[in-house]
Amino acid sequence: MNDCIFCKIEKNEIPSERVYEDDGYIAFLDINPISFGHTLVIPRGHHSNIDETPDGVLAGMIALAKKIGLAVVASLGADAYNIHINNGRASGQLVDHVHLHIIPRTLDDGLKAWRGRGSYPEGEMSATAGKIKTELDKNLPR
Numbered sequence: 001m002n003d004c005i006f007c008k009i010e011k012n013e014i015p016s017e018r019v020y021e022d023d024g025y026i027a028f029l030d031i032n033p034i035s036f037g038h039t040l041v042i043p044r045g046h047h048s049n050i051d052e053t054p055d056g057v058l059a060g061m062i063a064l065a066k067k068i069g070l071a072v073v074a075s076l077g078a079d080a081y082n083i084h085i086n087n088g089r090a091s092g093q094l095v096d097h098v099h100l101h102i103i104p105r106t107l108d109d110g111l112k113a114w115r116g117r118g119s120y121p122e123g124e125m126s127a128t129a130g131k132i133k134t135e136l137d138k139n140l141p142r
Contacts, residue, residue, distance in 0.1 A: 004096065005097075006046075006095055009026070009042075010042070016028040025043055025060060027039050027040065027042075027064065028040055034103050035105065035109060037072045037076045038101065041061050041065050041068065041100050042099045043057045043061060043098065046097055047098045049096070049098055050098055058098075061098075065083050072104045073104065079105060080105045081103060082101070084100065084101040084103060085099070
């Protein structure tokens with residue numbers, strides 16, 4: 001038995017305020033919104049995180065998020081929107097079903113953008129980029 005709350009929402013076992021659905025995706029309002037109109041997009045079918053989700057499904061989620069984001073801005077008078085995905089517990093993912101957040105924003109909403117930790121120590125930026133490139137080359141040969 002699957003205890004995933006989003007799978008239960010997909011099957012209408014748990015109520016949700018849906019704003020969109022089709023054969024591949026469902027979009028519904030977050031019950032703990034960062035701002036009114038905060039919408040979640042999930043694929044139908046269970047995928048725990050980005051890493052386990054087929055590329056085509058992820059591409060469809062982003063395309064749908066763009067359409068919903070534009071509708072959120074137009075309908076709610078927002079100035080912009082964030083698209084956000086948490087991938088894994090350390091990133092803040094609370095539900096193990098891949099999903100993205102569309103968060104309406106206004107210029108005066110008081111929400112702060114991310115702040116970096118500062119600059120890299122001498123030579124560390126190049127070393128870090130090198131590590132990432134080496135790993136990518138294992139999986140994405142050019």
